[in-house]
Amino acid sequence: MNTAAAFADFRTYPLISALSGVQALADRILVTWADTRISPFHHQWLRDNCPCPQCVYTVTREQVLEIVDVAEDLTTANARVDAEGCLCVDWQDGHQSRFDPGWLRAHAYDDESRAERRAGKPKSRLWKSDLPLPVFDYQALMNDNDALLQWLLAVRDIGLTQVRGVPTEPGSLKLIAQRISFIRESNFGVLFNVQSKADADSNAYTAFNLPLHSDLPTRELQPGLQFLHCLVNDADGGESIFVDGFAIAQALREEDPESFKALCEIPVEFRNKDRHSDYRCLAPIIALDAVGHVSEIRMANFLRGPFDASVDEMPRLYRAYRRFIAMTREARFRVMTRLNPGEMWCFDNRRTLHARNAFDPATGARHFQGCYVDRDELLSRILVLQR
Structure with missing residues (x-):
């Protein structure tokens, strides 16, 4: 009843x-x-x-x-x-x-x-390199609310999903993102094109390798969900790499509690600057919620400013920072796979750190499109579908 x-x-x-x-x-x-x-x-x-x-x-x-x-x-x-x-x-x-x-x-x-009530709240399902990747079908997500709900629950609880069968026409990404809610616009646009270009305003728009990071840690509120849709991927290299930032934080908490504490307490400034904008945010790398659970990872070494900590805290911060990055490189945490045309990643940008191997643009074209949707919109859509 x-x-x-x-x-x-x-x-x-x-x-x-x-x-x-x-x-x-x-x-x-x-x-x-x-x-x-x-x-x-x-x-x-x-x-x-x-x-x-x-x-x-x-x-x-x-x-x-x-x-x-x-x-x-x-x-x-x-x-x-x-x-x-x-x-x-x-x-x-x-x-x-x-x-x-x-x-x-x-x-x-x-x-x-x-x-x-606390026991009944949704819980993050931590994962490592042996993650059974949750895969969903584009047509089902576009036409079936039950399938949509299962996808959104996986995004919420696991933080990394793949969708297959997405049309490869530019702009197709917008339709599936809007099955959740409106898209969050940034200085990179509503949809952004991830491809190598000479006048790049981000390392993402080069052929370089990108180390594990969250997008836009320079914003007060990092985007909640990130979508990356493969239109063309003929170049050698460019494999996608993911780690569960929450799983790494949990391992750090157990294996090196002092480093965990330092990354929760000492703020780090991230900076995103180009010819027309200059974003900066000072915040800890690991954020905790009101009951002490890890709620956010903020990390992008290529967008980090010089550390500004006290003389006594500086060695402590460097030790913790080095340990965290070293853990993201450990094979036990890393999932690596190549995204093919018509496939799309959707992951929790405030939890799942992502990276890209370098690729050779001389061997073929590589064109991804991406966008962001805030985590609040995901959680709201889940509740509406459930009721």
């Missing part, structure tokens, strides 16, 4: 356990569930989350109530479970709130419920 919480959301919530009892205390309500779990809900929290049309605009499902407009010492006049199994609260100021049990259980904040 799925239940919906009045106007609180666009989603529905499974009825994991029915409400079996309610006890009103001085500053909270204790809810007992049919599976014997007990969840306390403070009066302020319940009133703040009232889903009624006075508190939530029914069109946007966004809150209009501000808790500061409710008395801080607000108490209940009555609390009960109604005939439909919902929690009903009559407040002393005359307001009434009604909470769906599925929604209420999904947002309960007792220790057990919070631990349950």
Whole structure:
């Protein structure tokens, strides 16, 4: 059974356990569930989350109530479970709130419920050189939302995917990227052409080898997803190389915790400059989220400025930096393969570092097109498809 919480959301919530009892205390309500779990809900929290049309605009499902407009010492006049199994609260100021049990259980904040939610959150699946590469079919992704969802989940959880059967006409990349959302434009354009040219404004547009890196670490927010679509690849060399930056960070955390700590704490400046632009960003190479999990790798040696650290920290930073780059060169982490015409990479640019071997333009043409989509758009599209 799925239940919906009045106007609180666009989603529905499974009825994991029915409400079996309610006890009103001085500053909270204790809810007992049919599976014997007990969840306390403070009066302020319940009133703040009232889903009624006075508190939530029914069109946007966004809150209009501000808790500061409710008395801080607000108490209940009555609390009960109604005939439909919902929690009903009559407040002393005359307001009434009604909470769906599925929604209420999904947002309960007792220790057990919070631990349950943390355990149920999506987790990155770390990989090394033996990665079974997730491969998807272009036509299926363009026409089948179930196939699209499976692709996006793989991008989210693994961070590296390949799509085959993509048309090789220039601009075809735009159509599949827009199956996720709008494309993020940069100073390189909406779609950028990766091919060797004499007036290159990036090492990517040469025949040089490119070491493992993330794109645009010079931006405050690095692009979330990167797409690279092969139109022509007749030149010798130019193989693609990938490593899971999260897996390397985890290995570094276990094998050399001091170096891991240094790369999380000491910021490094990255610079991307040409004749018409000059982007700079100061940030740690390894970023952690609010609960201490690795959330981002920021790395491109060819876009790095001189280190600016204290005299005491400089040796520590160099030691950690050298160790990190050395690990990206270890065979245990590296996936290397050649991209053929009609094939496309889609990977998490803030996780999966990518590289390219040098190629010889005298042996044939090599033309890739690329673009970016932010990670937020990926996560939003997944949630909409799931609901």
